[in-house]
Amino acid sequence: MHRRCAPTCRISALWVGAKMRPFTVLTGDCVLMPSENIDTDQLIPARFMNRTRSSGYGGYLFYDLRYDAHGAQIPEFELNKTSGSEVILVGGQNFGCGSSREAAVYALLDYGFRAIVAPSFGDIFRNNASKNGLLTVPLKDQDHTEFVEQLSQSGSTNVKIDLAMQTLGFTSGANFSFEIDPAIKRKMLQGIDDLAETLQYKAMIENFETKYLRSKPWLFPK
Structure with missing residues (x-):
C-alpha cells in the first residue's frame, strides 16, 4: 500500500535551477483513473493552496479522496493501491475542469506525474500544465x-510517450497518435518556459530598443 506523503514533501524535480527538464521520451507505469470531470478541487482542495511552492504539494493530491475525515487512507482509492512510482495518470473526459488553480498542476507534478492522458x-x-512542464496527452x-x-x-x-513523434503506447505493441500545439511541443522538448523563450530573443529585443530610441530621441529626453 502506498505510504502517506509527509506534509513537507519535495517539490517537483522537473525544474533544474531556473530551467525545466526537457520532455522527450517518457517510459513508465500508469495510474488508471478514467472517471469523467475530475476537477481541480478534487486534485487539490482549496484549504491547502496557501502553502509556498517550495514546501511541495504532492502530499495533498486527491487528499479528500485518498483519506477519510480522520486522516486514514481509504484503501479502495486508486492512488492508495499503487507503489507511488507511477509517472503517467490516465484520466477521463474533461480532466482538470473547474476553478483556475495552478496548485492542481503542482500537486500532480510533486506527486511524481509527468504526463496526463485523457480524451479532453x-x-x-x-x-497551466504546459507552463509547468506537465504534458497533457x-x-x-x-x-x-x-x-x-489494454491497460485493464x-x-x-511499460507505457511509452514519445513527444517528438506524438505517440503513446506500450513499449511493445501498437501506438496511438495525439495532437499538441507546436509551440507547446517545442518548449517542452527544449525544457523552457515562456520567460526562457523570450530571453532567446534578447539580442533582437535590445537591438530594436536601441534603434527605436535613436529614431525618436524626443520620447526620452536626457
Missing part, C-alpha cells in the same frame, strides 16, 4: 477507450 482537458488546466475517444481496455487487461506498466 479543462482549458485553463491544460494551459489528448486521445481520441475511441483510442482512449481502447488504451484503457495487461496491467499499467
Whole structure:
C-alpha cells in the first residue's frame, strides 16, 4: 500500500535551477483513473493552496479522496493501491475542469506525474500544465477507450510517450497518435518556459530598443 506523503514533501524535480527538464521520451507505469470531470478541487482542495511552492504539494493530491475525515487512507482509492512510482495518470473526459488553480498542476507534478492522458482537458488546466512542464496527452475517444481496455487487461506498466513523434503506447505493441500545439511541443522538448523563450530573443529585443530610441530621441529626453 502506498505510504502517506509527509506534509513537507519535495517539490517537483522537473525544474533544474531556473530551467525545466526537457520532455522527450517518457517510459513508465500508469495510474488508471478514467472517471469523467475530475476537477481541480478534487486534485487539490482549496484549504491547502496557501502553502509556498517550495514546501511541495504532492502530499495533498486527491487528499479528500485518498483519506477519510480522520486522516486514514481509504484503501479502495486508486492512488492508495499503487507503489507511488507511477509517472503517467490516465484520466477521463474533461480532466482538470473547474476553478483556475495552478496548485492542481503542482500537486500532480510533486506527486511524481509527468504526463496526463485523457480524451479532453479543462482549458485553463491544460494551459497551466504546459507552463509547468506537465504534458497533457489528448486521445481520441475511441483510442482512449481502447488504451484503457489494454491497460485493464495487461496491467499499467511499460507505457511509452514519445513527444517528438506524438505517440503513446506500450513499449511493445501498437501506438496511438495525439495532437499538441507546436509551440507547446517545442518548449517542452527544449525544457523552457515562456520567460526562457523570450530571453532567446534578447539580442533582437535590445537591438530594436536601441534603434527605436535613436529614431525618436524626443520620447526620452536626457
